[in-house]
Amino acid sequence: MGVIEQVKEVLKIEAQGILDLVDRVGPEFEDAVKMILRSKGRVILTGMGKSGLVGRKISATLNSTGTPSLFMHPAEAIHGDLGMVTRDDIVLAISNSGNTQEINKLLPIIKQMGAKIISFTGGLNSPMANVSDVIIDVGVEREACPMGLVPTTSTTATLAMGDALAVVLIKLRQFSQKDFKKFHPGGSLGERLTTKVKEVMFTDDHMPVVRAGSLVKDAIMEIDSKGIGATVVVDDEKRILGILTDGDLRRALIGQKDIHNMKVEDVMTVAPKSIDEDSSAAEALGIMELYGITHLIVSDRDAGLKGVLHLHDLLGREDFKLNGGHAVT
């Protein structure tokens, strides 16, 4: 058999492993979901070897989608990590055969502690299944890998079932995109928010600035050329006096003022919100959310201008645009 044929056969076997699960999803899945939704504790994943790796991924997915979760290595659990489990927790154990020795040593103790146990297994009559409160069947017909060198179809099927669990929980918790960002510290947003303000602010020639006494029409040109919808107004010593935003201009126009020949001091917002350049981007975002603003001035202790922040650059300009404050991806 050629390489392409082999690849197709492996993919077919693995896909079939997942499709087979479709017919076997039953009320026990609903029981598992209800158990997790009612729980005051966390979902603790456990599994050995490749099942453990799958458990880590499921745990990460649950965490990212609003279900507090962590992974506990069965061998480490026996040597002390079991202390992390409380009676409010739910342990989700993964073993294709249900005969994994380390897990089967662990689960009776967990049961005794009062925590609930959900098992993902193909061994429906296994010791692991026997001690579980809910058994989710993730058994597959055959593995794709020759000679059982590594689990393949079985781990794929387990992973898919874990995703199914997370997705159902997302819907039942009415988990929104906003929540996802809150619980997604490892993603690009998380990375961005751990940076310092000075690393993401506009400075020097990229920073829109006009001096006090400038005409509004000149400020409009500055706003237009720098492209962030606002300009800072400073005095001769570059101390911050105010900010002139698109919103200020709009409100002035609504007041039917002839704004073009007005001075910026007449239209700007005085005493704008500001932040220190060594603050985190997350703090900046918090101030913006609190005051409902999209620009934040970065200043030193003497109100000297250091830079300007825009909401887009905190959240990821490529993913967001102003749309009444809602993210559009």
Added chain:
Amino acid sequence: MAATQLPKGLIVDLITPLSKDGGIDGKGLERHVKGLMPYVQAIFLAGPYMGEGTGLGPDQREELFHKTLLIVQSRLPVLVWISRATDEETETTLLLLKKRIEALKYAGPVLWVDTPLYYHSNRGLESHYKKISSLVEEPFVLINDPVLVRGKDQPLKRINIRTSILKGLASIESIKGLIFFGSLDRSYNYRKAVRSCIDFRIYDGDESRFLEHPSLNGVLSKGANLAPAAWKTITASSLNLNGNLEDYPDRMRQILDAGRYLNDLKNIYKGYGPGFFKQVLSKTGLIEHPASPDDSEKCAGDVERIIGLMEEHRNYTSFKTQS
């Protein structure tokens, strides 16, 4: 029968050791079966291929069954092929073997293995099994084997059990499993059809398929006659029978070595029938006589190559420890 009594793992497609007079070579059978028992989950007797079941007379089959039960002594499930040319002959064989169980007061697990399309069409199979299963207490395992059915003098139009028929058969209490030969697509359709029967097991009849993409219920292996320990290593790994897939230091090396060994053996014996296996086992001193010795130069050379491999991989064969 409880689900746990159904074998899971390695089922050896046992060769039938015959003496010169056509009877069963009891001593050879005992040596061979005892050598296999530590490594296999079940023994399949009188199968159409290795067991030469299509050519065994009722008396030979009965003698083989009787002697094997005495050797196994309930320690392993024994599967025996009952199929004959007609419904009546099959039923007669079943009852004959049943009498052996009764005569021995044998209490160990026995499963009747039947290739229904060998003597019966798809039509009426369900009522056929309702009838014959009422004659015995032991469960049945079916075989779907299009090649065997096609090879008959007057093959049926349909050479596979129809999926809808299998669904009905699986719902019969005493039918517990299927040894499957055929395409992957058909195996998926069968699996889907019997999904509601939670204890129903489908075994790989094709050991080559199992080595490539192992079924998680087990395999019927002819190669296990020669290399039971290596087959045990691979089956245990594939089915995770030990319940622990952690990478102990040389686990991968052991599996790769065993797998390479089995593939090397397979590449040599793939063109041969049971007579070749018997020649090898006869040369190792395990059985007395190869029933139909092939004296060709190629065969003799291949027997020596097999024995050479077995000696090289002595860690994976029981023969040296048996002698």
